[in-house]
Structure formats: C-alpha cells, structure tokens
Amino acid sequence: MRIAVDALGGDNAPGEIVSGALAAARRLPRDEILLVGDEVSVRPLVPELPQNVRLKEARSAVGMSEDPAAALRARPDSSIAVAAETVRRGEAEAFFSAGSTGASVAAALLGIGRLKGCRRPAIATMLPFDKPALLLDAGATVACRPQDLLNFAILGGVFAKRYLRLDGEPRVGLVNVGEEPGKGDDLAKEAHALLEASEGVRFVGNVEGRDVGSGVADVLVTDGFTGNVVLKTAEGVAREILGMVRDAMTKNVVNKLAAAVLRPSLVAVRDRVDPENYGGSFLLGVRGPVVIGHGNSRARGVENAIVGISRAGSGLVEESEAALAAGRRSVEEAS
Amino acid sequence: MRIAVDALGGDNAPGEIVSGALAAARRLPRDEILLVGDEVSVRPLVPELPQNVRLKEARSAVGMSEDPAAALRARPDSSIAVAAETVRRGEAEAFFSAGSTGASVAAALLGIGRLKGCRRPAIATMLPFDKPALLLDAGATVACRPQDLLNFAILGGVFAKRYLRLDGEPRVGLVNVGEEPGKGDDLAKEAHALLEASEGVRFVGNVEGRDVGSGVADVLVTDGFTGNVVLKTAEGVAREILGMVRDAMTKNVVNKLAAAVLRPSLVAVRDRVDPENYGGSFLLGVRGPVVIGHGNSRARGVENAIVGISRAGSGLVEESEAALAAGRRSVEEAS
Missing domain, CATH: 3.40.718.10 (Isopropylmalate Dehydrogenase)
Structure with a gap:
C-alpha cells in the first residue's frame, strides 16, 4: 500500500512527523511512504532515503488556525492539498496529516471526493x-x-x-x-x-x-x-x-x-x-481513508497511525462502496 | 423547608430510603420530612417518630419498569403521586424519589406543573x-x-x-x-x-x-x-x-x-x-424542585440528596420564575 504523509502539518512538523514516518516505513517494508513537503525543510531530516520512502514536493503548509477551504483554494501547492491530490490520482491509497482537522476534512472532500452512496x-x-x-x-x-x-x-x-x-x-x-x-x-x-x-x-x-x-x-x-x-x-x-x-x-x-x-x-x-496508541482518527466515507493525526502528535503517534492505516486500508474503498450499496438494497427491500 | 420523601420508590425501598430520610432529619432540625408510604411497610422502620418527621399514607408504589404516565393515572394513591400532590398543595416545597426517573418526571409534570415561562x-x-x-x-x-x-x-x-x-x-x-x-x-x-x-x-x-x-x-x-x-x-x-x-x-x-x-x-x-455524594439529580423547571435519587441509592445517598435540596430549595420556585421573566425581557430588548 502507498501512503502519503503530510510532512508539514501539525505542531511538531516536520521533525516528529518525518521521524514517525521513517519508523513506520521500517515496520512496513512492503508499503511505500510518500513524504509530502518542501525540499528545504524535509530533505535534511532524511539524508539517506530508505528504499520504500520517496519525497514529493509541496511548497507551503496550511496553518492550524487558517480557514481550511479558503487556504486550500489559495494554495493548491500546500502539503495537505498535494497529499490529497496523490490519493485522487491513485498515486497513494491513503494520506496522513497532523494538521488541523478542518483542513484534513476539507482536503479530502475537495481533493478526493466522497464514496458513492455516502x-x-x-x-x-x-x-x-x-x-x-x-x-x-x-x-x-x-x-x-x-x-x-x-x-x-x-x-x-x-x-x-x-x-x-x-x-x-x-x-x-x-x-x-x-x-x-x-x-x-x-x-x-x-x-x-x-x-x-x-x-x-x-x-x-x-x-x-x-x-x-x-x-x-x-x-x-x-x-x-x-x-x-x-x-x-x-x-x-x-x-x-x-x-x-x-x-x-x-x-x-x-x-x-x-x-x-x-x-x-x-x-x-x-x-x-x-x-497516541492509535495516533489519530480516520476519516471514512471518502475515496481513500484519511488519517487525522493529533495536532500535537510526536513520532510514536505518527508511526502508530501510519501502521494502523496500512493494516486496515488496502482495498478499503472498494469494499466500503460495495457494503454501502448492499446496505441500501437491504433497507429498500425491507421497506 | 418541608420535604416529601417517597419511601416506596427505588431498589432498596423502604429500608434504605427511610434510614436516609431519618439521618437527614437529624441533620436538618429546622426542616420537616414527610415520609410517604404505606403504614404496614414504613411504620415498623420508625417505631418512634422524631419531632420533625411525619408519615403520610400512600397505598402503592410505581414499579421501575411500569409505564410512568399510565401507572400514575391508574394509581393516584401511589407514593410518588402522593408525594407530588403534597407539593402541589403547598404541604411540601420539594419531593425526593429514588423510583424510576420517568415516574419522577411524569409525577412532577402531571402533579405539580411547570414554572411560568418554562x-x-x-x-x-x-x-x-x-x-x-x-x-x-x-x-x-x-x-x-x-x-x-x-x-x-x-x-x-x-x-x-x-x-x-x-x-x-x-x-x-x-x-x-x-x-x-x-x-x-x-x-x-x-x-x-x-x-x-x-x-x-x-x-x-x-x-x-x-x-x-x-x-x-x-x-x-x-x-x-x-x-x-x-x-x-x-x-x-x-x-x-x-x-x-x-x-x-x-x-x-x-x-x-x-x-x-x-x-x-x-x-x-x-x-x-x-x-452518591450528591445522592441524585434535580428536576428543575417545575413548581417545586424534585430530587431524583439513584435507583440503587442507599441511606447515605438519600441523606445527601435531602440535605442538598434543603440547602438549595427554599424559595427556589419564586426566584426561578422571576429570573426566567427577566431573561425573557432582556432577550426581547436585545432583538
């Protein structure tokens, strides 16, 4: 499974986010992590890229107190918008961000879109x-x-x-x-x-x-x-x-x-x-689960969140859409 | 202040209820407790009546799983209906019951009625x-x-x-x-x-x-x-x-x-x-506060609840109605 990680979101970005993502990458050798952030702040934290980690350029971040939808529209090159875009284009199956919850939800709805029937x-x-x-x-x-x-x-x-x-x-x-x-x-x-x-x-x-x-x-x-x-x-x-x-x-x-x-x-x-055992929440109902990290997450929380979505996420979209359709049918038949 | 106590409501009635009410009466020498219940089950528990405790006859109880409104209509001589009736007639200012919450609310609404403006x-x-x-x-x-x-x-x-x-x-x-x-x-x-x-x-x-x-x-x-x-x-x-x-x-x-x-x-x-430090909740918005004891209350909870309402209750109805009227006026003026 490929998982995009917003390296610039959260109180402890980029240090703790990158550190947690690298720890997750070690635990998930068959998965791939896309670290989304700007070269200048992220690159020095990973002088040597593990084979299952890639960098993905993003120029800016959305701040914790910004209006999410306005910020995303104004800055499509922000790390959270780019992370959502990788999911929309199928480059990743899920993304993680410890930025504001509002920004994660808005990026998912605007950038990825909802599941059919949801x-x-x-x-x-x-x-x-x-x-x-x-x-x-x-x-x-x-x-x-x-x-x-x-x-x-x-x-x-x-x-x-x-x-x-x-x-x-x-x-x-x-x-x-x-x-x-x-x-x-x-x-x-x-x-x-x-x-x-x-x-x-x-x-x-x-x-x-x-x-x-x-x-x-x-x-x-x-x-x-x-x-x-x-x-x-x-x-x-x-x-x-x-x-x-x-x-x-x-x-x-x-x-x-x-x-x-x-x-x-x-x-x-x-x-x-x-x-921090779970490291975050999961936005469900969008075409690619989004992991919403705690704003104050440290490396351990980031790692646990990424490992968690890797365990749960592959093929989740298809199974969820089929289950929603079946649920709708069973209720229609009952009524 | 005079407080009616439903001696027959709750899992541990009448023993723990009466015992808690008597303990409260000792702590509240200037208040008066009306023990509402049937002579046969309550009287043996208080062979000697303290000077500030009286018995008030009620023939039956409303069970924890009965439909409250139906039970109250069918049995106006039930202990909770009689307790509410003492408040409606001004014989008591508040009542306590550890019976079902639904029965206490129904007895208050049907038997006592709401505050003006509520x-x-x-x-x-x-x-x-x-x-x-x-x-x-x-x-x-x-x-x-x-x-x-x-x-x-x-x-x-x-x-x-x-x-x-x-x-x-x-x-x-x-x-x-x-x-x-x-x-x-x-x-x-x-x-x-x-x-x-x-x-x-x-x-x-x-x-x-x-x-x-x-x-x-x-x-x-x-x-x-x-x-x-x-x-x-x-x-x-x-x-x-x-x-x-x-x-x-x-x-x-x-x-x-x-x-x-x-x-x-x-x-x-x-x-x-x-x-049990508080011994229960308080139904507000009716013309006489009602103390809703926990169904499993023991004597200590009953005592604390009665002492609490004595501290808070005297004159509460009048002050509350005045405050509701003032609140209404201030909102009307602001809009």
Whole structure:
C-alpha cells in the first residue's frame, strides 16, 4: 500500500512527523511512504532515503488556525492539498496529516471526493479503553440524517473488522439515552429502525454512555455533535481521574515510597488509555481513508497511525462502496 | 423547608430510603420530612417518630419498569403521586424519589406543573469531579429548542448559586464541539446567540467535552440527549479507569503490599467521584424542585440528596420564575 504523509502539518512538523514516518516505513517494508513537503525543510531530516520512502514536493503548509477551504483554494501547492491530490490520482491509497482537522476534512472532500452512496463523511476514532471500540462520527458531520448513521455503521463495520482484526462481523451499537428501541430523539429513533432493517449490519441495539468503554459493541454510531462531545468527555475524564490518582500518590513521603513500587503498573494503565496508541482518527466515507493525526502528535503517534492505516486500508474503498450499496438494497427491500 | 420523601420508590425501598430520610432529619432540625408510604411497610422502620418527621399514607408504589404516565393515572394513591400532590398543595416545597426517573418526571409534570415561562423541564446533575459543575439537561428533554437552553441556563444558574454556595454569579458554559461561537449544529449556534444576548446569564462561551470536568464553568448547558450521554460517559469512564488502577494494584504480592499503604488516599479519590455524594439529580423547571435519587441509592445517598435540596430549595420556585421573566425581557430588548 502507498501512503502519503503530510510532512508539514501539525505542531511538531516536520521533525516528529518525518521521524514517525521513517519508523513506520521500517515496520512496513512492503508499503511505500510518500513524504509530502518542501525540499528545504524535509530533505535534511532524511539524508539517506530508505528504499520504500520517496519525497514529493509541496511548497507551503496550511496553518492550524487558517480557514481550511479558503487556504486550500489559495494554495493548491500546500502539503495537505498535494497529499490529497496523490490519493485522487491513485498515486497513494491513503494520506496522513497532523494538521488541523478542518483542513484534513476539507482536503479530502475537495481533493478526493466522497464514496458513492455516502452523503457525508465521518471521523472514526478508537476509544482508548481495555476493550476498544470504534466511535463514529467524532465530529465531521454535526447535523446528521438517519441514513447517515446507517452509512456510518456500514463504513465503521468494514473498517473495524480490518483494523481490529475481528473474526466475526463487528457488533454495531447506536449511542442513545436508553437501551429500549423507543428511546432518544427523532434521529436516534429513525436510525434505530434503519439499523435494525439493514441486513449488512450486526446491530446490537442502543448503547448508553456508561457502556461506551465496556466492550458491548465494536462500533459505536452517533451524529458528529454527540460523538465529538462523548469522545472529548471520555478523554478528559480519563486524564482527570489519572491526575487525581497521581496527586494522591505524591501527597506525602510514605505514599511516594509506595507509589514508586507501583509506578510501572500505573504507567502501564496510563499508556493503555493513551490516545497516541492509535495516533489519530480516520476519516471514512471518502475515496481513500484519511488519517487525522493529533495536532500535537510526536513520532510514536505518527508511526502508530501510519501502521494502523496500512493494516486496515488496502482495498478499503472498494469494499466500503460495495457494503454501502448492499446496505441500501437491504433497507429498500425491507421497506 | 418541608420535604416529601417517597419511601416506596427505588431498589432498596423502604429500608434504605427511610434510614436516609431519618439521618437527614437529624441533620436538618429546622426542616420537616414527610415520609410517604404505606403504614404496614414504613411504620415498623420508625417505631418512634422524631419531632420533625411525619408519615403520610400512600397505598402503592410505581414499579421501575411500569409505564410512568399510565401507572400514575391508574394509581393516584401511589407514593410518588402522593408525594407530588403534597407539593402541589403547598404541604411540601420539594419531593425526593429514588423510583424510576420517568415516574419522577411524569409525577412532577402531571402533579405539580411547570414554572411560568418554562416550556420544558431539565434534569440537573452535579458532575462529580474535583471542580464540580452542574450539568443540565441530563435527559428530561431530548429534543430542545434554543429558548429551552437559555431557560436551562437561567434555572441552572439560580440553582447552582444556592447549591454550591457561590459568591458571584455562576459561570454558564454551552456544551459544544469547539470553542468558537460559530461551532456546532443549528441548536448550539442559536442557543449561543441567545445566551450571549441574555443579561441575566454570565455566559462564558462554548465548553468542549474535554473541559466538562476542568472547572471552566459552574453550569454546563446542553440538550437532554447530549447531556445524558455526556453524564453517563463521564461516570462510566471514571469507573473504568478506577477499575484499571485497582487491577494494577492487586496484580501481584509486591503491588498489593504497596497498595495497602496507598489505600486510604485512593479510597479518598474514589469517594470524591462517587455519585452518591450528591445522592441524585434535580428536576428543575417545575413548581417545586424534585430530587431524583439513584435507583440503587442507599441511606447515605438519600441523606445527601435531602440535605442538598434543603440547602438549595427554599424559595427556589419564586426566584426561578422571576429570573426566567427577566431573561425573557432582556432577550426581547436585545432583538
């Protein structure tokens, strides 16, 4: 698989991005990495090009606070626009960027385009708990229709099966305010009916907030408003609780001594819920998955994100479009 | 203040409910508790009535899985219907029930009625973190209009100032997917404009999920769908992380020994985020606040909930209606 990497996007570009991309290239000898950036800043970081890494020239970057669509139109030679262009032209199957989420989404929609049968894309994010689940949409489409949520379920199912290497069909849950089918607002009620009618989705019903980390589903579907708030709440609360635990352990000398013994085990807990394990989110519903790295990603996150998309991405577009078409047919037949 | 307590609602009724109510009565010598339940099951639990506790007869209970509205219509002598009736008649200013949330909301709407100027009620819940914040709506009104969110901000502000004993005006934030004013779906955008226009609300802007526990606002406003999912996600993730920490501490003998030293400090962390500290949520927007206890509440939660409403509740209805009217005027003048 060929993967384009926006070397100029993100708070720690280009150093950490290039370093992470090179580490990924070492782990993926059969894949090829296209480092997209300007010769002057990127070349010195890779004096000797590994055989599966190429440079691709781009003259500028899109800043974190720029209006994405305007910046992309004004600068088609920006690294993120060039990265998207390589996917559109079939030079790469996916691209990674740690630039602003808005710029990644805009570059994907303007530069690559949507999958057939998919009105709106979704950001899919792994919830970093013991029993991982793929949450989507985490913020690409704040105003959704019921059909969008069915599409997200199909796209998320295809992706999760590959990414999590599941044997059976992924279990899909609908984020809702109660477990019973009649619960929720109109969107949730109508999406529930569609998900139940669709044959391509292994629907396990509504999932309440308290169960998003409990492993009851492999894929959690919701609109981009709710999903964004849920994801950030989960990350924020995890950080908050771990901070309280850390404070408790260092509040006096005796505690500090005992904490020293436990440190390795507790660092393991912190690492298990570290978002950098996944290194980013995945924009699904476009003709080439886009990996949206964290703006503050370091090399390890970049590496994990690229390795992740390599595992999940090859042939994803074709399989997703076939699944969307099958899903549409099964719902039409049911109604 | 007089507070009615549904002695028959909840998984642990009547034993734990009565025991918690009696403990609250001891802490609130100037308040009066009305224990609502049937003589046969409640009387033996209070052989000697304290001077500020009275019994109020009710013949039946509404079960956790019954359809609330139907059950209330069929059995006006049920404990929750009688508790609501005491508030409607002015015999009590508030009532507590650990029965089903649906039954409490229905009893409040059918039996007590809404505040003037308040289309829909909201469930207000304290987020149990180091820096507490009142989240509303946690699930009473899943489909909200922008005006509802302004009303929730006003109701939550009046309540939080009393409940949290704040000196200044409570800072109100709008739960949203980004900090900038233009973020979110139509509801969030229009609510943002209303909150900014209202003079009665100290609006601090949008609050992202990652900041719900960080103390940036005293009151967090959102629709009942998002709020319910946020609250349950926060509780679920806190439980999950604490469980992972506990597992790490008991995974071998050395860890167990070190953990024994830290146990008191870690129990303190767990206790700080225990929802039973607040003992329940508060239904606001009705003519007499209703305390919705957790279904599995034990005596400590019941006691804390009753003490909480005593601190916040006296005169709440009048102050809330005045604030709603003032909020409406300020928005009309601004537009």
